[in-house]
Each structure stands twice: as C-alpha cells, then as structure tokens.
C-alpha cells in the first residue's frame with residue numbers, strides 16, 4: 001500500500017493537525033530521516049503552508065493543536081511540539097507544559113532547532129523594559145561615570161549603534177564621545 005493510502009487510512013481523510021477535510025496531502029516532517037509512515041502526516045494546504053513558512057503562521061489557526069497534540073502518532077506530536085514552540089504565546093506555553101512525549105520523540109522534535117532558542121537566551125531591556133538589539137540607539141537617563149577615565153557621560157546623551165554583552169543582560173557597550181564604554185541597561189532608554 002502506498003504511503004499516501006496508509007496515511008489516508010490512518011487519518012480517516014482528515015488533516016491530522018486541524019481536522020480539515022479538503023486539500024489534503026502527505027507532509028513529510030522535516031529534519032528527520034526515519035521510517036516514512038512514522039515521520040509523515042496527512043495535512044491540509046493551510047497547515048502545510050504555515051508549517052513551511054514561519055512568517056505565514058496564524059496563531060489562531062493552531063488552536064487546533066489543543067486536540068491534535070494528543071495524537072498517538074509521532075509525526076503529529078512532533079509537528080505539534082514544533083509549532084507550539086514557534087508561536088510563543090501564553091496558551092502555547094501552557095500546552096507545551098502539558099504535552100507528553102517519549103524522550104526519543106522529543107529528540108526528533110528538537111532536530112529542527114525549535115524550542116532551543118529561548119531557554120538560555122539573554123534579553124537586554126532598557127529602563128522601560130523595551131527590548132534592546134545590536135545597533136540600536138539609546139539615550140542616557142542619568143549622568144554616568146565612564147570607567148577608567150575622569151569623564152562623565154551626561155544624562156540625555158545619545159549613544160548610537162550599541163552592542164549587547166553576550167553574557168550579561170545588564171550590560172551594553174557603546175561609544176560615549178570617542179570612548180567605547182560599558183553602560184548598564186537600566187540607565188538607558190531606547191530611542
């Protein structure tokens with residue numbers, strides 16, 4: 001029996017993720033080389049488009065994962081887990097907390113690189129909690145001594161093209177006048 005036939009039988013001709021009955025086709029879970037039936041699923045066009053292109057993800061469409069994440073089929077669980085990690089809303093985090101997967105299935109799910117990004121990521125925020133990125137410009141909100149010099153950087157001075165300290169969320173670097181200096185994030189405001 002062809003893979004498609006097997007998947008049709010398994011899915012009862014419904015998208016295994018959202019239950020849609022139209023425009024169905026075989027979807028091979030990316031980044032896994034294993035037995036085809038376990039790593040493929042039957043999915044509708046809408047789901048496939050959004051699985052293949054993160055920019056097209058419509059979080060509301062994926063409320064369907066609430067049900068399909070409990071599928072007994074690994075391919076469905078793996079994609080549900082990856083999608084929940086891509087969406088990053090409160091409800092997806094809640095579902096991930098409830099989701100159960102065998103260790104080897106989880107390893108397969110992680111093969112795409114989803115779900116790893118945030119755990120150890122250091123996020124820099126300004127005094128108002130706004131996220132700072134490399135290349136941003138900030139303004140000092142108080143006078144600051146420049147380390148290793150007698151210079152004082154005045155409140156209101158703009159620092160352009162900041163660099164984030166990769167190990168410490170409280171530090172950024174930027175040029176105050178000619179001097180490259182470390183600045184503490186809670187004393188800056190993003191421009």
Ligand SMILES: [Zn+2]
Pocket residue numbers: 015016017018019020043044045046047048
């Ligand atoms: Zn679907």
